[in-house]
Amino acid sequence: xxxxxxxxxRRPRDTARxxxxxxxxxxxxxxxxxxxxxxxxxxxxxSTGFKTNDQIxxxxxxxxxxxxxxxxxxxxxxxxxxxxxxxxxxxxxxxxALGTVxxxxxxxxxxxxxxxxxxxxxRTSFLITLLIVQMVPAEALLIPLFLSVKRxxxxxxxxxxxxxxxxLTLPFGIWMLxxxxxxxxxxxxxxxxxxxxxxxxTFWKVLFPLVAPGLxxxxxxxxxxxxxxxxxxxxxxSDPSGxxxxxxxxxFFGQRGTDWGAIMASSTLMTIPVVVFFLLVQRRMVSxxxxxxxxx
Amino acid sequence: xxxxxIARRGGGHASAPSGRPRRSHRPQKxxxxxxxxxxxxxxxxxxxxxxxxxxxxxxxxxxxxxxxVGIPQIRDVNPRPADWVGWENYTKIFENDIFWxxxxxxxxxxxxxxxxxxxxxxxxxxxxxxxSKRMSTVLIVGIxxxxxxxPVAQGVIWRWLxxxxxxxxxxALNLLPDFLSTALFGRADWTGVPWLNxxxxxxxxxxxxxxxxxxxxxxxxxxxxxxxxxxxxxxxxRVDGSSPWRTFRxxxxxLLKPVFAVLTILSIIWxxxxxxxxxxxxxxxxxxxxxxxxMFSYAEAFRPPPKMGSGAAIAVxxxxxxxxxxxxxxxxxxxxxxxx
Numbered sequence: 001x002x003x004x005x006x007x008x009x010r011r012p013r014d015t016a017r018x019x020x021x022x023x024x025x026x027x028x029x030x031x032x033x034x035x036x037x038x039x040x041x042x043x044x045x046x047s048t049g050f051k052t053n054d055q056i057x058x059x060x061x062x063x064x065x066x067x068x069x070x071x072x073x074x075x076x077x078x079x080x081x082x083x084x085x086x087x088x089x090x091x092x093x094x095x096x097a098l099g100t101v102x103x104x105x106x107x108x109x110x111x112x113x114x115x116x117x118x119x120x121x122x123r124t125s126f127l128i129t130l131l132i133v134q135m136v137p138a139e140a141l142l143i144p145l146f147l148s149v150k151r152x153x154x155x156x157x158x159x160x161x162x163x164x165x166x167x168l169t170l171p172f173g174i175w176m177l178x179x180x181x182x183x184x185x186x187x188x189x190x191x192x193x194x195x196x197x198x199x200x201x202t203f204w205k206v207l208f209p210l211v212a213p214g215l216x217x218x219x220x221x222x223x224x225x226x227x228x229x230x231x232x233x234x235x236x237x238s239d240p241s242g243x244x245x246x247x248x249x250x251x252f253f254g255q256r257g258t259d260w261g262a263i264m265a266s267s268t269l270m271t272i273p274v275v276v277f278f279l280l281v282q283r284r285m286v287s288x289x290x291x292x293x294x295x296x
Numbered sequence: 297x298x299x300x301x302i303a304r305r306g307g308g309h310a311s312a313p314s315g316r317p318r319r320s321h322r323p324q325k326x327x328x329x330x331x332x333x334x335x336x337x338x339x340x341x342x343x344x345x346x347x348x349x350x351x352x353x354x355x356x357x358x359x360x361x362x363x364x365v366g367i368p369q370i371r372d373v374n375p376r377p378a379d380w381v382g383w384e385n386y387t388k389i390f391e392n393d394i395f396w397x398x399x400x401x402x403x404x405x406x407x408x409x410x411x412x413x414x415x416x417x418x419x420x421x422x423x424x425x426x427x428s429k430r431m432s433t434v435l436i437v438g439i440x441x442x443x444x445x446x447p448v449a450q451g452v453i454w455r456w457l458x459x460x461x462x463x464x465x466x467x468a469l470n471l472l473p474d475f476l477s478t479a480l481f482g483r484a485d486w487t488g489v490p491w492l493n494x495x496x497x498x499x500x501x502x503x504x505x506x507x508x509x510x511x512x513x514x515x516x517x518x519x520x521x522x523x524x525x526x527x528x529x530x531x532x533x534r535v536d537g538s539s540p541w542r543t544f545r546x547x548x549x550x551l552l553k554p555v556f557a558v559l560t561i562l563s564i565i566w567x568x569x570x571x572x573x574x575x576x577x578x579x580x581x582x583x584x585x586x587x588x589x590x591m592f593s594y595a596e597a598f599r600p601p602p603k604m605g606s607g608a609a610i611a612v613x614x615x616x617x618x619x620x621x622x623x624x625x626x627x628x629x630x631x632x633x634x635x636x
Contacts, residue, residue: 035438041453042441110340118335133350137569139593140611143604144356167349228446229574246448267449278444
């Protein structure tokens with residue numbers, strides 16, 4: 001402000017300041033545009049779920065649901081789709097995702113400890129295998145696993161889906177958790193070791209508490225992967241009572257036009273847990289992904 | 297040569313200073329297990345799971361791609377053994393027009409989407425670094441929403457945005473002045489234009505969906521990489537009067553090269569395998585011209601009549617393409633790190 005009162009003297013600095021201000025406006029303006037582009041489709045999903053059909057099926061642009069209604073949410077929760085309330089599908093998805101996480105967390109913690117705390121023969125081959133299996137498309141596994149699951153009598157059972165999802169998420173789980181284990185200074189364990197703690201006590205009392213945040217982040221990543229998984233759920237589940245959310249959503253696209261209010265309400269319900277988890281572990285997940293990848 | 301470098305890379309970590317003692321001399325404890333065996337014991341569950349659920353099925357898929365596997369072979373009662381047909385599945389696929397259109401769709405889609413995602417993501421990453429702390433936090437949370445939406449829900453949302461009658465895209469295109477719209481697209485009235493009927497326009501929708509959902513990851517990763525570059529380098533560049541573009545080209549990009557290499561590989565792997573979003577936009581495996589290789593493999597194997605051998609063959613082709621692309625980039629990555 002003071003510079004503005006004495007323009008004659010301070011002209012050069014003045015233009016520099018204006019330029020800085022303009023730059024800031026341009027940056028913030030771009031940020032707002034990016035924010036709107038990223039958020040609008042999500043907002044549109046949620047707001048369509050709260051609109052009445054009159055406001056949904058129109059060529060007008062209705063930015064806010066002025067006819068705010070819970071009818072679609074009520075409908076999918078009461079009557080649901082394919083004969084079951086949407087609760088059942090949410091529950092199935094939760095069972096599959098939590099089952100995957102429970103098994104995967106233990107297995108990946110053991111393997112991650114092995115590769116980042118020990119040097120042993122075959123370690124390199126194991127790490128390379130981890131990399132390669134992550135690239136394999138699900139379609140290559142789909143057909144043989146479908147036949148195996150059928151042979152084992154796990155067809156149409158949530159347990160079959162859990163088993164498959166453990167396999168799908170484990171390589172990345174180990175890969176990501178490995179960096180978290182390696183980040184814990186080894187000297188801490190060695191100190192406990194010298195104080196006479198047993199190997200198990202050292203692991204459980206020293207390493208585990210320090211790796212726990214990384215384990216949570218890795219588990220959430222596995223949870224989201226299993227929660228979102230479509231193709232195996234399509235193939236391994238034929239009875240509607242065993243559908244997970246991604247499969248159940250397909251059944252809204254009927255022959256006689258699509259019930260967009262209901263499908264947007266259901267999609268919103270499916271998205272909420274993932275968004276919550278994402279916001280919880282956002283920072284750690286990125287560091288895990290990138291560090292795991294870059295330092296691979 | 298290659299092997300040793302991977303071993304070193306696998307062992308290292310950002311927060312672990314180099315030269316950390318690998319083999320610590322622990323006092324020998326009276327636990328029953330030979331310390332040398334411990335890592336192997338720890339690996340048993342993981343290795344078993346991966347062998348049973350990933351490696352064994354991969355081998356099986358390879359074998360099945362040379363077999364005829366249909367209803368007689370997969371029925372529960374009295375299944376017949378699969379017939380060995382040699383290369384027949386592959387020759388049939390190569391004669392099929394749908395395979396070639398699926399291959400083209402997969403490659404073009406991956407190329408366009410990976411490029412767009414990297415460009416947009418890098419731009420937003422640089423933007424995030426320039427913003428004030430508060431603005432950048434708000435923007436990160438905003439783009440995190442796009443990233444967090446499950447792929448099936450992404451497909452649902454964009455199918456709705458591209459809806460012929462009530463879709464926002466057609467509404468927005470109707471806002472264009474008539475002369476401009478006619479000059480650009482040859483039509484002024486967009487109401488009722490069906491985007492999701494033609495393969496070509498389905499892929500426009502799919503590209504927008506996937507770019508929208510995947511640029512946040514690139515942006516946040518690039519931001520993390522940018523933060524790791526020491527500020528002194530930029531100050532030195534500024535003192536030398538370097539232009540912003542030149543600074544990016546000579547400092548930022550070379551230092552972030554490993555990050556970009558990894559992001560490119562990951563994007564290629566992900567975009568080659570896009571299934572859920574396409575499944576929703578296409579309303580299942582309906583429009584054969586719009587198949588990508590994933591969808592084609594799924595449709596061959598699981599649409600009646602099931603041709604599992606043929607589906608496996610397509611999956612094998614997709615896997616081989618992915619491995620070639622990735623091997624190329626992994627080599628690049630190792631090389632670039634050895635140079636530095």
